[in-house]
Amino acid sequence: MxxxxxxxxxxxxxxxxxxxxxxxxxxxxxxxxYPINHLKEVDWSFAGPFGTYDKGQLQRGLKVYTEVCAACHSMDLVAFRTLDDLGYSEDQVKSFAANYEVEDGPNGDGEMFTRTAVPSDYFPSPFPNTEAAAYANNGAAPPDFSLLAKARYVERGFPQFIFDIFTGYSESGPNYIYSLLTGYQEPPEGVEVPEGAHYNPYFIAGPSLAMAPPISDEQVTYDDGAPETVDQYSKDVAAFMMWAAEPHMEDRKHTGFMVIIFLAIFSSLMFLTKRSVFASKEH
Structure with a gap:
């Protein structure tokens, strides 16, 4: 005992x-x-009650997604037209959407056909179905990116998770994505990794995963002079995925702040009214 x-x-x-x-x-x-290691915490621009998205970072994250991640990962819930939130003009969004082909139909003959995408369309999946995606990726279908930054929530442990409830902490998902992309390493002594898998102590479901390190230094060319490193790529695509999962976060925070101000003023007025009404009353 x-x-x-x-x-x-x-x-x-x-x-x-x-x-x-x-x-x-x-x-x-x-x-x-799991994960074995605690997540790396990044100083995100959108953190906190007054945080906002960095549009330059979101544009870089979109570039990383389209040039690297889109080969395996879908983003079925994100429409091209929402890219104007990233600072793109209407013509730029149309031009971007035109790079994709989407399935449509049926036509007059009852057959499906492909056409050039328009802003009202959604990002097409790189695979026709889940089975094809799994077959092409060692039996594990790559997850959709639309809501992944909100779905991959990892509690930070006691006492942090207590404060997270009151502060509205929402950076766990981006921290997880960043940690995973930068966390590939050789397995420690005594840890066996299955053939075709890759050791990553930040993976939420086990010590290794089927996805190989997806990106390397200088793989994506930036136009704004940002560092072309795995670290920067990981931050940018994680921020972009956070925007994809919650594109109206800034509006939500603004509305929440206005509600708090209203409640504070309303409470003050109610308190003063109560004092005025009962000031002459004997208690």
């Missing part, structure tokens, strides 16, 4: 201070928790 308590107490303390993943991985015979 004493030995059991000795082994349980350190794990409980580790869980409280947020280092349980690393401790559990090191405990022999313990059930591992």
């Amino acid at each position: 004493k030995k059991l308590l000795v082994s349980i107490v350190p794990l409980a303390l580790a869980a409280m201070i947020g280092i349980a993943p690393a401790v559990a991985a090191e405990e022999e015979g313990a059930t591992p928790h």
Whole structure:
């Protein structure tokens, strides 16, 4: 019993201070928790109640997605017309959409056909169906990028996750994407990685994943002079994916701020009214 308590107490303390993943991985015979490493935290421009998107970064992220990620990952819920939020003109959006072919129909003969995309269309999938996507990627279909930045939420542990509830912390998804893209490394001694898989201690579902490191330095050419490194590419595409998942975040924050101001003024007026009404009353 004493030995059991000795082994349980350190794990409980580790869980409280947020280092349980690393401790559990090191405990022999313990059930591992993923991700193994804590996420890298980035100073995002959209963080906090007054954060806003950096349109230059979003444009670079779109470039990384179209030149690298789009070969495997779909973005079915994002329409070309929404790219005007990134600072593009209507003509630029039309020109961008024209680079894609989409399936349409049926026509008068009852057959489906392909045509040049227009701004009202959505980003087409690189594969005709999920089975084809899985077959082309070692049996694992690449996830859709539309909502991935919101879906891949990793709690930061105690006590951070308590504060996150009240601060509206929403950077976990982008932090995860950035950490994953920059976290590929050789497996440590004693860790076996299946053939065709790649070790990454930031992966949320295990120690390795089927996706090989997708990007390398100088793979994408930037027009604004930003560093052409894996680190910068990862930040830019993670920010772009956050925008894709929540394009109206800035409006939401603005509306929330106005609501707080209204409630503060309303509460003050109600308090003053109450004092005025009951000022002459005996208590």
